[in-house]
Amino acid sequence: MLFEWANVLVYLLVSIFFILGSLTLGRILRPHRPTPEKLSTYECGEEAIGTAWIQFNVRFYIIALIFLIFDVEIAVLFPWTTIFKEFKLLALLEILLFVGILVVGFAYVWVKGDLEWLKSIGEVKTGPAPGAPERAD
Protein backbone atom coordinates (compact mmCIF):
# COMPACT_ATOMS: atom_id res chain seq x y z
CA MET A 1 0.00 0.00 0.00
CA LEU A 2 2.84 2.38 0.86
CA PHE A 3 4.39 1.66 -2.53
CA GLU A 4 1.16 2.81 -4.19
CA TRP A 5 1.47 6.15 -2.39
CA ALA A 6 5.02 6.39 -3.76
CA ASN A 7 3.43 6.23 -7.23
CA VAL A 8 1.21 9.15 -6.23
CA LEU A 9 4.22 11.16 -5.08
CA VAL A 10 6.20 10.43 -8.26
CA TYR A 11 3.17 11.33 -10.39
CA LEU A 12 2.74 14.62 -8.51
CA LEU A 13 6.44 15.47 -8.83
CA VAL A 14 6.47 14.66 -12.56
CA SER A 15 3.43 16.84 -13.26
CA ILE A 16 4.82 19.77 -11.22
CA PHE A 17 8.20 19.36 -12.95
CA PHE A 18 6.45 19.39 -16.33
CA ILE A 19 4.59 22.62 -15.49
CA LEU A 20 7.63 24.40 -14.08
CA GLY A 21 9.69 23.16 -17.04
CA SER A 22 7.30 24.58 -19.61
CA LEU A 23 7.08 27.88 -17.72
CA THR A 24 10.89 28.12 -17.53
CA LEU A 25 11.24 27.24 -21.22
CA GLY A 26 8.78 29.99 -22.06
CA ARG A 27 10.72 32.43 -19.86
CA ILE A 28 13.91 31.69 -21.81
CA LEU A 29 12.31 31.90 -25.25
CA ARG A 30 9.86 34.77 -25.02
CA PRO A 31 10.57 38.50 -25.24
CA HIS A 32 10.24 40.67 -22.15
CA ARG A 33 9.57 44.32 -22.94
CA PRO A 34 7.10 45.65 -20.39
CA THR A 35 5.66 49.15 -20.59
CA PRO A 36 3.37 50.76 -17.99
CA GLU A 37 0.45 50.59 -20.44
CA LYS A 38 0.99 46.90 -21.08
CA LEU A 39 1.10 46.13 -17.37
CA SER A 40 -2.03 48.10 -16.52
CA THR A 41 -5.20 46.27 -15.54
CA TYR A 42 -7.55 45.52 -18.43
CA GLU A 43 -10.81 47.36 -18.13
CA CYS A 44 -12.20 47.61 -21.66
CA GLY A 45 -9.55 50.14 -22.69
CA GLU A 46 -10.44 52.66 -19.99
CA GLU A 47 -8.17 53.64 -17.11
CA ALA A 48 -8.90 51.20 -14.29
CA ILE A 49 -10.91 52.80 -11.51
CA GLY A 50 -9.77 51.68 -8.07
CA THR A 51 -8.70 48.18 -7.12
CA ALA A 52 -10.66 44.97 -7.63
CA TRP A 53 -9.96 43.85 -4.08
CA ILE A 54 -13.29 44.89 -2.68
CA GLN A 55 -15.92 43.31 -0.46
CA PHE A 56 -18.09 41.09 -2.58
CA ASN A 57 -21.63 39.96 -2.09
CA VAL A 58 -22.44 38.09 1.12
CA ARG A 59 -24.48 35.54 -0.87
CA PHE A 60 -21.26 33.79 -1.92
CA TYR A 61 -20.36 33.25 1.74
CA ILE A 62 -23.79 31.81 2.52
CA ILE A 63 -23.51 29.35 -0.36
CA ALA A 64 -20.07 28.34 0.94
CA LEU A 65 -21.48 27.81 4.45
CA ILE A 66 -24.32 25.56 3.27
CA PHE A 67 -21.88 23.69 1.04
CA LEU A 68 -19.52 23.00 3.94
CA ILE A 69 -22.19 21.20 5.97
CA PHE A 70 -23.31 19.04 3.05
CA ASP A 71 -19.74 18.25 2.07
CA VAL A 72 -19.07 16.95 5.58
CA GLU A 73 -22.21 14.86 5.18
CA ILE A 74 -20.83 13.32 1.96
CA ALA A 75 -17.51 12.58 3.66
CA VAL A 76 -19.37 10.80 6.48
CA LEU A 77 -21.58 8.88 4.04
CA PHE A 78 -18.63 7.43 2.08
CA PRO A 79 -17.60 4.84 4.71
CA TRP A 80 -21.27 4.14 5.36
CA THR A 81 -21.77 2.90 1.77
CA THR A 82 -19.22 0.14 2.35
CA ILE A 83 -20.71 -1.23 5.60
CA PHE A 84 -24.34 -0.57 4.73
CA LYS A 85 -24.89 -4.15 3.53
CA GLU A 86 -23.74 -5.55 6.85
CA PHE A 87 -26.14 -3.67 9.10
CA LYS A 88 -29.08 -3.36 6.71
CA LEU A 89 -32.15 -1.84 8.36
CA LEU A 90 -30.21 -0.50 11.34
CA ALA A 91 -27.74 1.31 9.06
CA LEU A 92 -30.60 2.65 6.93
CA LEU A 93 -32.49 4.07 9.93
CA GLU A 94 -29.40 5.63 11.45
CA ILE A 95 -28.39 7.33 8.23
CA LEU A 96 -31.96 8.49 7.61
CA LEU A 97 -31.87 10.18 11.02
CA PHE A 98 -28.50 11.78 10.25
CA VAL A 99 -29.47 12.99 6.77
CA GLY A 100 -32.92 13.98 8.08
CA ILE A 101 -31.39 16.52 10.48
CA LEU A 102 -29.42 18.04 7.62
CA VAL A 103 -32.47 18.06 5.36
CA VAL A 104 -34.38 20.01 8.02
CA GLY A 105 -31.57 22.58 7.96
CA PHE A 106 -31.66 22.61 4.15
CA ALA A 107 -35.44 23.17 4.22
CA TYR A 108 -34.93 26.03 6.69
CA VAL A 109 -32.40 27.71 4.40
CA TRP A 110 -34.71 27.20 1.42
CA VAL A 111 -37.79 28.65 3.19
CA LYS A 112 -35.77 31.56 4.56
CA GLY A 113 -34.89 32.44 0.98
CA ASP A 114 -31.11 32.08 1.15
CA LEU A 115 -31.15 29.88 -1.95
CA GLU A 116 -32.80 32.64 -3.99
CA TRP A 117 -30.07 34.28 -6.03
CA LEU A 118 -32.23 37.24 -7.06
CA LYS A 119 -33.46 39.16 -4.06
CA SER A 120 -35.95 41.99 -3.93
CA ILE A 121 -34.43 44.95 -2.12
CA GLY A 122 -37.82 46.56 -1.52
CA GLU A 123 -39.16 49.56 -3.31
CA VAL A 124 -36.46 51.55 -5.07
CA LYS A 125 -36.82 55.29 -4.69
CA THR A 126 -36.49 57.12 -7.97
CA GLY A 127 -35.79 60.74 -8.62
CA PRO A 128 -32.90 62.89 -7.38
CA ALA A 129 -31.38 62.10 -4.01
CA PRO A 130 -32.41 64.51 -1.24
CA GLY A 131 -30.14 67.51 -1.15
CA ALA A 132 -28.75 66.93 -4.63
CA PRO A 133 -28.13 70.11 -6.63
CA GLU A 134 -30.46 70.89 -9.51
CA ARG A 135 -29.04 69.77 -12.83
CA ALA A 136 -28.14 72.63 -15.12
CA ASP A 137 -29.48 71.11 -18.35
Next chain:
Amino acid sequence: MHNLLETVFSHPAVRGGAKIAFCIGFFVLALVPLLVILERRISAFMQNRVGPDRVNLPFINRLGGILPGGLAQPLADAIKLLFKEDIIPSGADKFLYLAGPVLVLVPPALGMIVIPFGSNIGGEPLQVAHLGVGILFTMSVLSVAVYGLAFGGWASNNKWSLIGGMRASAQLVSYELSLGLSILAVLMLSGAMDPKGGTVDPRELVQRQADHGWNIFGGGNPWLLPAGLGGFLLFFISALAENNRLPFDLPECEAELVGGYHTEYSSMKFSLFMMGEFVGMILMCSLMVTLFLGGWSLPPLFGALNGANEWLAGGSILQGLVSVGIFVSKVMVLLLLYIAIRWTLPRFKYTQLMDLGWKRLLPLALANIAYVAVVGVAASGGQP
Protein backbone atom coordinates in the same frame (compact mmCIF):
# COMPACT_ATOMS: atom_id res chain seq x y z
CA MET B 1 16.36 -9.85 -25.20
CA HIS B 2 12.94 -11.11 -24.16
CA ASN B 3 14.30 -12.29 -20.85
CA LEU B 4 16.00 -8.98 -20.26
CA LEU B 5 12.71 -7.12 -20.79
CA GLU B 6 10.97 -9.53 -18.45
CA THR B 7 13.59 -9.01 -15.76
CA VAL B 8 13.41 -5.23 -16.09
CA PHE B 9 9.61 -5.19 -15.97
CA SER B 10 9.46 -7.55 -12.98
CA HIS B 11 10.61 -4.69 -10.77
CA PRO B 12 7.58 -2.85 -9.30
CA ALA B 13 9.26 0.55 -9.68
CA VAL B 14 9.68 0.02 -13.43
CA ARG B 15 6.05 -1.08 -13.77
CA GLY B 16 4.89 1.92 -11.75
CA GLY B 17 7.04 4.24 -13.82
CA ALA B 18 5.70 2.81 -17.08
CA LYS B 19 2.10 3.31 -15.91
CA ILE B 20 2.83 6.87 -14.76
CA ALA B 21 4.46 7.62 -18.12
CA PHE B 22 1.45 6.24 -19.99
CA CYS B 23 -1.04 8.12 -17.81
CA ILE B 24 0.69 11.50 -18.17
CA GLY B 25 1.86 10.92 -21.73
CA PHE B 26 -1.47 9.73 -23.08
CA PHE B 27 -4.25 11.24 -20.97
CA VAL B 28 -2.58 14.64 -20.52
CA LEU B 29 -0.02 15.26 -23.27
CA ALA B 30 -1.62 13.40 -26.20
CA LEU B 31 -5.36 13.58 -25.58
CA VAL B 32 -5.46 17.32 -24.76
CA PRO B 33 -4.08 18.55 -28.13
CA LEU B 34 -6.35 16.06 -29.89
CA LEU B 35 -9.34 17.50 -28.00
CA VAL B 36 -8.31 21.06 -28.88
CA ILE B 37 -8.33 20.34 -32.61
CA LEU B 38 -11.47 18.19 -32.33
CA GLU B 39 -13.29 20.96 -30.52
CA ARG B 40 -12.31 23.55 -33.13
CA ARG B 41 -13.12 21.35 -36.12
CA ILE B 42 -16.44 20.14 -34.67
CA SER B 43 -17.52 23.67 -33.74
CA ALA B 44 -16.67 24.78 -37.28
CA PHE B 45 -18.66 21.86 -38.66
CA MET B 46 -21.68 22.67 -36.47
CA GLN B 47 -21.60 26.33 -37.42
CA ASN B 48 -21.10 25.60 -41.12
CA ARG B 49 -17.56 27.01 -41.18
CA VAL B 50 -14.32 25.50 -42.41
CA GLY B 51 -12.28 25.76 -39.22
CA PRO B 52 -8.50 25.41 -38.91
CA ASP B 53 -7.45 23.12 -41.79
CA ARG B 54 -4.11 24.54 -42.98
CA VAL B 55 -1.47 23.47 -40.46
CA ASN B 56 -0.45 19.93 -41.32
CA LEU B 57 2.13 17.57 -39.91
CA PRO B 58 5.43 17.82 -41.78
CA PHE B 59 6.61 14.86 -43.91
CA ILE B 60 3.43 12.77 -43.62
CA ASN B 61 1.27 15.74 -44.74
CA ARG B 62 -2.24 14.23 -44.48
CA LEU B 63 -1.11 10.85 -45.87
CA GLY B 64 -2.52 11.58 -49.31
CA GLY B 65 -5.82 12.97 -48.05
CA ILE B 66 -6.64 10.28 -45.48
CA LEU B 67 -6.11 12.52 -42.46
CA PRO B 68 -8.21 15.67 -42.07
CA GLY B 69 -6.36 18.94 -42.47
CA GLY B 70 -5.23 21.02 -39.51
CA LEU B 71 -4.05 18.19 -37.27
CA ALA B 72 -0.89 20.09 -36.35
CA GLN B 73 -2.82 23.19 -35.30
CA PRO B 74 -2.43 22.49 -31.51
CA LEU B 75 1.33 22.16 -32.03
CA ALA B 76 1.43 25.53 -33.76
CA ASP B 77 -0.70 27.00 -30.95
CA ALA B 78 1.70 25.63 -28.33
CA ILE B 79 4.73 27.12 -30.09
CA LYS B 80 2.97 30.47 -30.41
CA LEU B 81 2.02 30.50 -26.72
CA LEU B 82 5.57 29.55 -25.77
CA PHE B 83 7.02 32.53 -27.65
CA LYS B 84 4.42 35.07 -26.52
CA GLU B 85 5.35 37.76 -24.04
CA ASP B 86 4.04 37.02 -20.54
CA ILE B 87 2.27 40.04 -19.09
CA ILE B 88 1.71 40.14 -15.34
CA PRO B 89 -0.41 43.15 -14.43
CA SER B 90 1.42 45.50 -12.10
CA GLY B 91 -1.37 45.39 -9.52
CA ALA B 92 -1.46 41.60 -9.28
CA ASP B 93 -0.48 39.42 -6.35
CA LYS B 94 2.52 37.66 -7.91
CA PHE B 95 2.51 34.42 -5.91
CA LEU B 96 -1.21 33.65 -6.12
CA TYR B 97 -1.17 34.73 -9.77
CA LEU B 98 1.28 31.89 -10.47
CA ALA B 99 -0.44 29.44 -8.11
CA GLY B 100 -3.79 29.80 -9.91
CA PRO B 101 -3.02 27.98 -13.19
CA VAL B 102 -0.84 25.37 -11.44
CA LEU B 103 -3.69 24.52 -9.06
CA VAL B 104 -6.09 24.27 -11.98
CA LEU B 105 -3.95 21.78 -13.91
CA VAL B 106 -2.39 19.56 -11.23
CA PRO B 107 -5.51 18.28 -9.37
CA PRO B 108 -7.39 16.84 -12.38
CA ALA B 109 -4.17 15.25 -13.64
CA LEU B 110 -3.59 13.75 -10.18
CA GLY B 111 -7.17 12.49 -10.04
CA MET B 112 -6.45 10.17 -12.99
CA ILE B 113 -4.16 7.93 -10.97
CA VAL B 114 -6.87 5.86 -9.28
CA ILE B 115 -8.74 5.27 -12.55
CA PRO B 116 -8.20 1.74 -13.92
CA PHE B 117 -7.64 2.39 -17.63
CA GLY B 118 -7.46 -1.26 -18.63
CA SER B 119 -7.69 -4.79 -17.23
CA ASN B 120 -4.17 -6.11 -16.69
CA ILE B 121 -1.00 -7.13 -18.49
CA GLY B 122 0.63 -10.23 -17.05
CA GLY B 123 -1.27 -9.83 -13.78
CA GLU B 124 -0.16 -6.20 -13.38
CA PRO B 125 -3.38 -4.15 -13.09
CA LEU B 126 -3.48 -1.14 -15.40
CA GLN B 127 -4.03 1.50 -12.74
CA VAL B 128 -1.30 3.85 -11.56
CA ALA B 129 -2.00 3.59 -7.84
CA HIS B 130 -4.28 1.14 -6.08
CA LEU B 131 -5.17 3.23 -3.03
CA GLY B 132 -7.36 2.11 -0.16
CA VAL B 133 -9.36 5.33 -0.34
CA GLY B 134 -10.07 4.80 -4.06
CA ILE B 135 -12.69 7.15 -5.49
CA LEU B 136 -12.47 9.30 -2.35
CA PHE B 137 -8.98 10.38 -3.50
CA THR B 138 -10.36 11.74 -6.77
CA MET B 139 -13.14 13.54 -4.91
CA SER B 140 -10.66 15.20 -2.58
CA VAL B 141 -8.24 16.40 -5.28
CA LEU B 142 -11.18 17.69 -7.31
CA SER B 143 -12.13 20.00 -4.45
CA VAL B 144 -8.65 21.58 -4.64
CA ALA B 145 -9.27 22.80 -8.20
CA VAL B 146 -11.71 25.38 -6.82
CA TYR B 147 -8.74 27.17 -5.23
CA GLY B 148 -7.02 27.54 -8.59
CA LEU B 149 -9.96 29.39 -10.14
CA ALA B 150 -10.54 31.51 -7.03
CA PHE B 151 -6.82 32.41 -6.71
CA GLY B 152 -6.51 33.20 -10.41
CA GLY B 153 -9.57 35.43 -10.33
CA TRP B 154 -8.62 37.25 -7.15
CA ALA B 155 -4.89 37.66 -7.73
CA SER B 156 -5.30 39.37 -11.14
CA ASN B 157 -6.73 42.45 -9.42
CA ASN B 158 -9.14 42.87 -12.29
CA LYS B 159 -12.87 43.30 -11.85
CA TRP B 160 -13.81 40.84 -14.60
CA SER B 161 -11.47 38.24 -13.14
CA LEU B 162 -12.82 38.75 -9.63
CA ILE B 163 -16.41 38.25 -10.78
CA GLY B 164 -15.36 35.19 -12.76
CA GLY B 165 -13.43 33.73 -9.83
CA MET B 166 -16.30 34.27 -7.39
CA ARG B 167 -18.80 32.77 -9.80
CA ALA B 168 -16.51 29.81 -10.38
CA SER B 169 -16.05 29.04 -6.70
CA ALA B 170 -19.78 29.30 -5.91
CA GLN B 171 -20.67 27.17 -8.96
CA LEU B 172 -18.06 24.51 -8.32
CA VAL B 173 -19.00 24.01 -4.67
CA SER B 174 -22.73 23.95 -5.51
CA TYR B 175 -22.39 21.22 -8.12
CA GLU B 176 -19.82 19.27 -6.16
CA LEU B 177 -22.64 18.27 -3.79
CA SER B 178 -24.82 16.60 -6.41
CA LEU B 179 -21.66 15.12 -7.96
CA GLY B 180 -20.57 13.59 -4.65
CA LEU B 181 -24.06 12.36 -3.81
CA SER B 182 -24.49 10.64 -7.17
CA ILE B 183 -21.10 8.96 -6.68
CA LEU B 184 -22.33 7.74 -3.27
CA ALA B 185 -25.47 6.29 -4.83
CA VAL B 186 -23.49 4.39 -7.44
CA LEU B 187 -21.08 3.02 -4.83
CA MET B 188 -24.06 1.65 -2.88
CA LEU B 189 -25.61 0.35 -6.09
CA SER B 190 -22.44 -1.57 -6.88
CA GLY B 191 -22.94 -3.53 -3.66
CA ALA B 192 -26.41 -4.68 -4.66
CA MET B 193 -25.26 -7.94 -6.27
CA ASP B 194 -22.28 -8.55 -4.03
CA PRO B 195 -22.41 -10.00 -0.52
CA LYS B 196 -19.61 -7.68 0.59
CA GLY B 197 -21.67 -4.55 -0.01
CA GLY B 198 -20.57 -1.26 -1.57
CA THR B 199 -16.96 -0.49 -2.37
CA VAL B 200 -14.82 2.60 -2.94
CA ASP B 201 -12.17 0.64 -4.84
CA PRO B 202 -12.41 1.55 -8.56
CA ARG B 203 -10.79 -1.70 -9.72
CA GLU B 204 -13.34 -3.74 -7.75
CA LEU B 205 -16.13 -1.51 -9.12
CA VAL B 206 -15.14 -2.28 -12.71
CA GLN B 207 -14.72 -6.00 -12.00
CA ARG B 208 -18.23 -6.19 -10.52
CA GLN B 209 -19.67 -4.39 -13.54
CA ALA B 210 -17.88 -6.85 -15.81
CA ASP B 211 -19.42 -9.73 -13.85
CA HIS B 212 -22.97 -8.51 -13.18
CA GLY B 213 -23.72 -5.67 -15.61
CA TRP B 214 -22.99 -1.97 -15.88
CA ASN B 215 -24.05 0.32 -13.06
CA ILE B 216 -25.93 2.60 -15.46
CA PHE B 217 -28.31 -0.35 -16.02
CA GLY B 218 -28.65 -0.99 -12.29
CA GLY B 219 -25.65 -3.27 -11.84
CA GLY B 220 -27.64 -6.43 -12.59
CA ASN B 221 -30.68 -5.58 -10.43
CA PRO B 222 -33.65 -4.44 -12.56
CA TRP B 223 -35.11 -2.54 -9.60
CA LEU B 224 -32.04 -0.29 -9.59
CA LEU B 225 -32.31 0.65 -13.29
CA PRO B 226 -33.92 4.06 -12.55
CA ALA B 227 -31.25 4.79 -9.93
CA GLY B 228 -28.48 3.91 -12.38
CA LEU B 229 -29.84 5.97 -15.26
CA GLY B 230 -30.90 8.86 -13.03
CA GLY B 231 -27.59 8.84 -11.19
CA PHE B 232 -25.71 8.93 -14.49
CA LEU B 233 -27.74 11.95 -15.66
CA LEU B 234 -27.16 13.74 -12.34
CA PHE B 235 -23.45 13.01 -12.57
CA PHE B 236 -23.24 14.12 -16.19
CA ILE B 237 -24.99 17.47 -15.56
CA SER B 238 -22.88 18.15 -12.46
CA ALA B 239 -19.73 17.22 -14.36
CA LEU B 240 -20.55 19.76 -17.08
CA ALA B 241 -20.89 22.41 -14.36
CA GLU B 242 -17.70 21.27 -12.59
CA ASN B 243 -15.75 21.71 -15.83
CA ASN B 244 -17.22 25.17 -16.51
CA ARG B 245 -18.48 23.91 -19.84
CA LEU B 246 -21.46 25.35 -21.66
CA PRO B 247 -24.29 25.62 -20.71
CA PHE B 248 -22.59 26.31 -17.34
CA ASP B 249 -19.61 28.42 -18.43
CA LEU B 250 -20.63 31.51 -16.45
CA PRO B 251 -17.22 31.94 -14.80
CA GLU B 252 -15.56 32.62 -18.14
CA CYS B 253 -18.33 33.74 -20.46
CA GLU B 254 -16.52 35.66 -23.17
CA ALA B 255 -19.48 37.87 -24.05
CA GLU B 256 -19.91 39.50 -20.66
CA LEU B 257 -16.78 38.80 -18.59
CA VAL B 258 -14.06 38.93 -21.29
CA GLY B 259 -12.82 35.48 -20.26
CA GLY B 260 -13.57 35.69 -16.54
CA TYR B 261 -10.83 34.43 -14.24
CA HIS B 262 -8.23 34.20 -17.02
CA THR B 263 -8.77 37.70 -18.46
CA GLU B 264 -5.29 38.86 -17.33
CA TYR B 265 -3.45 35.66 -18.20
CA SER B 266 -1.29 35.35 -21.28
CA SER B 267 1.30 33.01 -22.81
CA MET B 268 2.12 29.74 -20.97
CA LYS B 269 0.03 30.55 -17.90
CA PHE B 270 -3.05 30.90 -20.07
CA SER B 271 -2.29 27.62 -21.78
CA LEU B 272 -2.07 25.95 -18.34
CA PHE B 273 -5.61 27.16 -17.60
CA MET B 274 -6.79 25.77 -20.92
CA MET B 275 -5.03 22.44 -20.41
CA GLY B 276 -6.54 22.26 -16.93
CA GLU B 277 -10.01 22.61 -18.38
CA PHE B 278 -9.42 19.82 -20.89
CA VAL B 279 -7.74 17.50 -18.37
CA GLY B 280 -10.72 18.14 -16.08
CA MET B 281 -13.02 16.99 -18.89
CA ILE B 282 -10.94 13.87 -19.46
CA LEU B 283 -10.98 13.07 -15.73
CA MET B 284 -14.76 13.54 -15.47
CA CYS B 285 -15.38 11.31 -18.50
CA SER B 286 -13.00 8.66 -17.14
CA LEU B 287 -14.85 8.76 -13.82
CA MET B 288 -18.17 8.36 -15.61
CA VAL B 289 -16.84 5.38 -17.56
CA THR B 290 -15.41 3.78 -14.41
CA LEU B 291 -18.43 4.36 -12.19
CA PHE B 292 -21.33 3.88 -14.59
CA LEU B 293 -20.19 2.50 -17.94
CA GLY B 294 -18.20 -0.53 -16.85
CA GLY B 295 -14.62 0.74 -17.29
CA TRP B 296 -12.77 -1.55 -19.69
CA SER B 297 -15.53 -4.19 -19.77
CA LEU B 298 -18.08 -4.94 -22.46
CA PRO B 299 -21.79 -5.04 -21.55
CA PRO B 300 -23.10 -8.56 -20.91
CA LEU B 301 -25.72 -8.32 -23.66
CA PHE B 302 -28.21 -11.21 -23.21
CA GLY B 303 -25.36 -13.66 -23.01
CA ALA B 304 -24.13 -12.77 -26.52
CA LEU B 305 -20.87 -11.40 -25.21
CA ASN B 306 -20.47 -13.97 -22.45
CA GLY B 307 -16.85 -14.74 -21.95
CA ALA B 308 -15.68 -11.51 -23.63
CA ASN B 309 -14.89 -9.91 -20.28
CA GLU B 310 -13.03 -13.00 -19.10
CA TRP B 311 -10.99 -12.84 -22.30
CA LEU B 312 -10.23 -9.14 -21.72
CA ALA B 313 -8.97 -9.90 -18.21
CA GLY B 314 -6.77 -12.70 -19.59
CA GLY B 315 -3.50 -10.88 -19.00
CA SER B 316 -1.63 -11.10 -22.31
CA ILE B 317 -0.28 -7.90 -23.89
CA LEU B 318 -2.90 -8.03 -26.67
CA GLN B 319 -5.78 -8.52 -24.22
CA GLY B 320 -4.50 -5.66 -22.06
CA LEU B 321 -4.19 -3.30 -25.03
CA VAL B 322 -7.69 -4.17 -26.29
CA SER B 323 -9.11 -3.40 -22.85
CA VAL B 324 -7.30 -0.04 -22.82
CA GLY B 325 -8.75 0.63 -26.28
CA ILE B 326 -12.28 -0.09 -25.06
CA PHE B 327 -11.83 2.26 -22.09
CA VAL B 328 -10.40 5.04 -24.24
CA SER B 329 -13.15 4.72 -26.88
CA LYS B 330 -15.84 5.06 -24.19
CA VAL B 331 -14.07 8.17 -22.86
CA MET B 332 -13.83 9.59 -26.38
CA VAL B 333 -17.57 9.10 -26.98
CA LEU B 334 -18.36 11.03 -23.80
CA LEU B 335 -15.88 13.77 -24.73
CA LEU B 336 -17.51 14.15 -28.16
CA LEU B 337 -20.86 14.44 -26.37
CA TYR B 338 -19.35 17.21 -24.21
CA ILE B 339 -18.20 19.08 -27.31
CA ALA B 340 -21.53 18.63 -29.10
CA ILE B 341 -23.38 19.96 -26.03
CA ARG B 342 -21.07 22.97 -25.84
CA TRP B 343 -21.91 24.05 -29.38
CA THR B 344 -25.63 23.27 -29.08
CA LEU B 345 -26.96 24.83 -25.88
CA PRO B 346 -27.06 28.52 -24.92
CA ARG B 347 -25.67 29.74 -21.59
CA PHE B 348 -27.78 29.77 -18.42
CA LYS B 349 -28.40 32.81 -16.26
CA TYR B 350 -26.64 32.69 -12.89
CA THR B 351 -29.91 32.53 -10.97
CA GLN B 352 -31.02 29.56 -13.12
CA LEU B 353 -27.69 27.87 -12.48
CA MET B 354 -28.04 28.21 -8.71
CA ASP B 355 -31.69 27.11 -8.78
CA LEU B 356 -30.84 24.03 -10.83
CA GLY B 357 -27.98 23.05 -8.53
CA TRP B 358 -29.56 23.61 -5.14
CA LYS B 359 -33.30 23.20 -5.72
CA ARG B 360 -33.39 20.46 -8.36
CA LEU B 361 -30.21 18.38 -8.49
CA LEU B 362 -29.44 18.28 -4.74
CA PRO B 363 -32.91 17.02 -3.63
CA LEU B 364 -32.94 14.58 -6.58
CA ALA B 365 -29.52 13.24 -5.62
CA LEU B 366 -30.66 12.76 -2.00
CA ALA B 367 -33.81 10.98 -3.21
CA ASN B 368 -31.64 8.77 -5.44
CA ILE B 369 -29.53 7.68 -2.46
CA ALA B 370 -32.64 6.98 -0.39
CA TYR B 371 -34.10 4.88 -3.21
CA VAL B 372 -30.94 2.79 -3.60
CA ALA B 373 -30.74 2.31 0.18
CA VAL B 374 -34.36 1.19 0.46
CA VAL B 375 -34.08 -1.21 -2.49
CA GLY B 376 -30.84 -2.57 -1.09
CA VAL B 377 -32.38 -3.25 2.32
CA ALA B 378 -35.57 -4.71 0.81
CA ALA B 379 -33.57 -7.02 -1.47
CA SER B 380 -31.59 -8.42 1.45
CA GLY B 381 -34.68 -9.16 3.54
CA GLY B 382 -34.25 -6.23 5.91
CA GLN B 383 -32.95 -8.27 8.86
CA PRO B 384 -29.57 -7.33 10.26
